[in-house]
Amino acid sequence: MLRTLSVPLAAALFIFTVGVEGRAPQGGRGREGAPGAQGGRGREGAPGAQGGQGRGGRGQVTLPDGAGKEMVTATCGTCHGLNQIVNSRGYTRDGWQKLFATMVALPNDQVESMSTYLATNFPLKPGPDAVIVPGQASVNFREWLLPTLGQRPHDPLAAADGSVWWTGQFAARLGRVDPPTNAIREFPLPTPDTQAHGLVEDSAGNIWYTAINKQYIGKLDPRTGQVTEYPVPEPGRNPHTPIFDQKGTLWFTMQSGHVGRVIPSTGEVRVQATPSTGTYPYGIRVNSKGVPWYVDFRGPRIGSVDPVTMQITEHPLPNADARPRRIAITSDDAIWYTDYPRGMIGRFDPSTHTVKEYPSPGGPQSLPYGIAHVGDVIWYSESGVRPNTLVRFDTRTERFQTWAIPAGGGVVRHMMASKEGNLVLAESGVNHVALVEVR
Numbered sequence: 366m367l368r369t370l371s372v373p374l375a376a377a378l379f380i381f382t383v384g385v386e387g388r389a390p391q392g393g394r395g396r397e398g399a400p401g402a403q404g405g406r407g408r409e410g411a412p413g414a415q416g417g418q419g420r421g422g423r424g425q426v427t428l429p430d431g432a433g434k435e436m437v438t439a440t441c442g443t444c445h446g447l448n449q450i451v452n453s454r455g456y457t458r459d460g461w462q463k464l465f466a467t468m469v470a471l472p473n474d475q476v477e478s479m480s481t482y483l484a485t486n487f488p489l490k491p492g493p494d495a496v497i498v499p500g501q502a503s504v505n506f507r508e509w510l511l512p513t514l515g516q517r518p519h520d521p522l523a524a525a526d527g528s529v530w531w532t533g534q535f536a537a538r539l540g541r542v543d544p545p546t547n548a549i550r551e552f553p554l555p556t557p558d559t560q561a562h563g564l565v566e567d568s569a570g571n572i573w574y575t576a577i578n579k580q581y582i583g584k585l586d587p588r589t590g591q592v593t594e595y596p597v598p599e600p601g602r603n604p605h606t607p608i609f610d611q612k613g614t615l616w617f618t619m620q621s622g623h624v625g626r627v628i629p630s631t632g633e634v635r636v637q638a639t640p641s642t643g644t645y646p647y648g649i650r651v652n653s654k655g656v657p658w659y660v661d662f663r664g665p666r667i668g669s670v671d672p673v674t675m676q677i678t679e680h681p682l683p684n685a686d687a688r689p690r691r692i693a694i695t696s697d698d699a700i701w702y703t704d705y706p707r708g709m710i711g712r713f714d715p716s717t718h719t720v721k722e723y724p725s726p727g728g729p730q731s732l733p734y735g736i737a738h739v740g741d742v743i744w745y746s747e748s749g750v751r752p753n754t755l756v757r758f759d760t761r762t763e764r765f766q767t768w769a770i771p772a773g774g775g776v777v778r779h780m781m782a783s784k785e786g787n788l789v790l791a792e793s794g795v796n797h798v799a800l801v802e803v804r
């Protein structure tokens with residue numbers, strides 16, 4: 366069963382042209398899923414499921430008294446909990462202004478009084494800073510501030526035509542930037558509060574996305590703005606990250622402890638539970654033989670899926686505290702993953718079932734997150750250091766190199782390599798997408 370919805374094209378396409386952003390590092394790390402035994406808070410942006418508390422649980426936090434408190438409470442609690450402010454690393458007055466300018470546009474007098482209040486009550490705190498490791502490779506960051514503020518670009522996509530797409534999770538939209546011209550278009554999605562989360566492109570140029578809050582897989586035809594929704598059958602819930610295999614079958618992970626599959630030619634959608642209960646299949650990629658592999662963010666394990674029967678096999682990781690969050694598969698079909706709470710990256714060899722771990726340069730609290738590969742080189746981002754870093758790891762020499770992400774990163778939840786060997790990043794908390802040109 367599927368639903369086809371159209372948004373009138375004039376309304377669907379907001380067209381913007383903006384300049385390239387080249388701002389100073391500003392940090393920002395919108396922590397989602399504090400590390401711990403649970404490996405994160407599990408529900409990632411599904412307000413309905415939290416009993417209407419709002420994203421991040423808005424109810425409990427009260428701010429310290431002072432001029433500006435009322436204004437901050439009213440203005441800043443609409444998209445997320447005030448806990449984002451209380452738990453943040455803090456900023457200077459200027460840093461606060463730069464950060465919230467990516468979320469909300471306000472008159473000058475309000476900007477002045479709110480940033481004064483915030484800098485007084487939430488000044489810079491010490492914490493892990495970016496560790497810059499020099500090396501031979503060189504990169505060029507291009508970053509774009511997204512037109513709809515505070516939209517939480519969750520995942521990025523490097524499309525075949527060279528454009529960069531993203532999911533605007535908090536604003537029910539997808540977006541596209543054309544790097545040669547800097548033209549940006551946003552495509553509002555017809556179902557409100559959809560919370561588009563992950564996205565991939567099919568061979569015909571359609572953009573498929575997971576609606577983490579509305580239990581469907583969507584397909585946007587960018588030429589017409591038409592959206593087709595493929596409902597996810599119970600008991601699967603909260604579709605998370607999609608990926609295509611070599612035959613054009615769409616695979617996706619679910620927060621409910623399932624992996625799902627859409628066969629686009631028939632519209633058939635099926636879900637399969639993982640063998641263990643209480644799992645959270647998170648990042649997913651397909652190896653050279655067409656086998657989907659995913660990582661479980663709620664346990665020390667990764668999983669593989671039989672592409673025909675959908676039978677899932679779980680592969681334990683040796684350290685009980687491992688919480689692999691995102692995955693990359695190199696050409697030798699080795700599984701690489703970011704071990705988020707432990708500040709490690711790991712390599713799992715599917716033929717020997719052995720694991721090799723490497724501590725990330727930013728240390729045990731560096732929270733490595735989005736990961737991708739280009740040839741035998743692994744790229745990932747550390748989301749726990751300020752500013753977030755881009756890390757290069759050469760799997761042959763086992764050497765690291767790192768760069769500070771200019772706009773701060775704001776938690777890079779996912780990244781993807783383009784066919785040219787460049788990288789695209791979504792900087793979720795600072796409302797940017799980035800194209801990293803690798804030289």
Ligand code: HEC
Nearest residue numbers: 393394395440441444449450453465468469514515517794
């Ligand atoms: C239009 C929506 C929106 C509004 C309004 C908004 N924010 Fe945010 N903010 C976001 C998003 C999206 C994130 C990323 C949250 C996440 O990824 O969990 C975020 C994250 C944050 C963070 C955590 C990131 C960090 O660097 O520590 C802070 C602090 C923050 N916001 C402060 C504010 C303040 C202060 C205001 C009011 C001036 C505000 N926000 C208003 C959308 C918004």
